Amino acid sequence: MRVIGLISGTSVDGIDAALIEITGAPTELSVRLIRGETCDYPSALQSRILDLCHGASLPLEELAELDDAIAQCFAEAALQVQGDDRVDLIGSHGQTVFHRPRQAERLAYSLQLGRGMAIAHHTGLPTVNNFRQGDIAAGGEGAPLAPAVDAALLRHPKFNRCVQNIGGIGNVTYLPAQHRGDAAIVGWDTGPGNALLDLAVQHLTDGTQRYDQDGAWAAQGTPCLEVVQRWLDHPYFRQTPPKSTGRELFGQDFLNQCQQDADDYALTSVDFLATLTEFTALSIADSYQRFLPQMPDEILVCGGGNRNPYLCDRLRLALPMATVKTTSDAGLDADFKEAIAFAVLAYWRMHQHPGNLPTVTGADQPALLGEIHLPA
Numbered sequence: 001m002r003v004i005g006l007i008s009g010t011s012v013d014g015i016d017a018a019l020i021e022i023t024g025a026p027t028e029l030s031v032r033l034i035r036g037e038t039c040d041y042p043s044a045l046q047s048r049i050l051d052l053c054h055g056a057s058l059p060l061e062e063l064a065e066l067d068d069a070i071a072q073c074f075a076e077a078a079l080q081v082q083g084d085d086r087v088d089l090i091g092s093h094g095q096t097v098f099h100r101p102r103q104a105e106r107l108a109y110s111l112q113l114g115r116g117m118a119i120a121h122h123t124g125l126p127t128v129n130n131f132r133q134g135d136i137a138a139g140g141e142g143a144p145l146a147p148a149v150d151a152a153l154l155r156h157p158k159f160n161r162c163v164q165n166i167g168g169i170g171n172v173t174y175l176p177a178q179h180r181g182d183a184a185i186v187g188w189d190t191g192p193g194n195a196l197l198d199l200a201v202q203h204l205t206d207g208t209q210r211y212d213q214d215g216a217w218a219a220q221g222t223p224c225l226e227v228v229q230r231w232l233d234h235p236y237f238r239q240t241p242p243k244s245t246g247r248e249l250f251g252q253d254f255l256n257q258c259q260q261d262a263d264d265y266a267l268t269s270v271d272f273l274a275t276l277t278e279f280t281a282l283s284i285a286d287s288y289q290r291f292l293p294q295m296p297d298e299i300l301v302c303g304g305g306n307r308n309p310y311l312c313d314r315l316r317l318a319l320p321m322a323t324v325k326t327t328s329d330a331g332l333d334a335d336f337k338e339a340i341a342f343a344v345l346a347y348w349r350m351h352q353h354p355g356n357l358p359t360v361t362g363a364d365q366p367a368l369l370g371e372i373h374l375p376a
């Protein structure tokens with residue numbers, strides 16, 4: 001089956017689209033990436049999405065219009081990656097604009113825009129979307145969902161692996177070696193990925209640069225460990241998994257606080273960026289030390305953070321017991337792994353195969369994820 005996976009993540013940097021070929025039964029998948037494309041949002045649309053993520057109010061009519069504008073962009077990204085190929089199905093994550101983790105008896109709430117029926121309408125292809133709701137209905141966090149796909153595609157026969165996504169937010173999947181049989185696969189959102197760094201760079205450059213390319217700027221600075229320690233005191237890092245987070249916690253308000261701390265310590269711009277980068281690396285390492293049953297032999301990085309050599313080096317220093325590589329080194333494209341994951345989740349939905357991992361999301365049971373929209 002040929003499936004397109006679509007996602008725009010918490011960085012809101014554009015839509016990742018992956019066209020893949022899936023073969024094998026749902027439990028013994030084999031996946032081949034045919035093509036991957038990243039399609040930028042028009043900048044006015046990107047600003048409207050970021051405003052909403054940062055808490056702007058919106059009349060319902062404008063929300064409907066924004067939802068359809070996002071769906072239109074997702075459909076265009078699908079058609080672009082499709083090219084002249086035959087495609088059977090689309091799995092679209094959509095654009096997260098709000099995520100509230102579960103709390104005591106209160107279900108989680110997660111809102112992704114870019115409605116599936118509009119994508120099916122514009123592309124003429126069956127489209128599965130709204131993947132998080134099935135897990136939330138089963139009492140789960142609704143996130144992270146990629147770990148089930150990591151478990152299907154990236155387990156190693158002998159090595160314990162961590163798959164570490166570093167997008168806007170970071171999340172980990174711990175995959176015990178296959179020879180350890182049914183040892184639990186666990187995972188959680190580790191906290192900030194690039195979101196704070198991106199906001200800081202945009203502020204420092206008056207919006208002319210969107211991120212610290214190759215970590216070149218931060219690499220010129222020195223991290224202030226006292227400040228990092230202060231930020232690591234945030235209660236999220238002590239919270240036991242299952243847990244999920246988003247820009248609601250690690251977004252503009254958090255960065256304003258960071259900026260204040262940086263001012264207190266008279267950090268230069270490069271030291272501030274180095275300190276934010278260190279925060280990402282140490283929040284990941286700290287969560288492994290606190291919550292993993294065993295430290296990994298290998299860490300496979302994916303998401304935009306895999307393109308930041310300075311950040312990857314800081315992760316290496318923080319976790320010297322493990323080899324830090326990328327998922328591409330294990331055969332799964334590190335830039336498109338999340339888009340691939342939503343193609344696989346759509347494939348599972350069409351085969352009535354559950355898509356969540358209750359040990360990761362905290363759901364009461366495995367659940368079918370996604371709503372199916374057929375074109376008229």
Ligand SMILES: Nc1ncnc2c1ncn2[C@@H]1O[C@H](COP(=O)(O)OP(=O)(O)OP(=O)(O)O)[C@@H](O)[C@H]1O
Nearest residue numbers: 009010011167168169194211213214303304307308
């Ligand atoms: N060459 C590079 N050097 C440094 N950072 C980079 C580079 N390329 C991408 N990035 C970072 O990666 C980010 C995008 O990552 P990605 O597309 O994985 O995020 P996302 O999917 O939006 O987030 P999430 O996984 O949280 O949903 C950019 O905003 C930037 O910070």
Ligand SMILES: CC(=O)N[C@H]1[C@@H]2OC[C@@H](O2)[C@@H](O)[C@@H]1O[C@H](C)C(=O)O
Nearest residue numbers: 010096099143144145146169171338
């Ligand atoms: C609500 C939401 O969109 N969460 C994202 C976000 O970005 C990374 C991390 O936080 C992860 O939990 C999730 O995305 C990936 C694709 C997931 O569900 O696995």
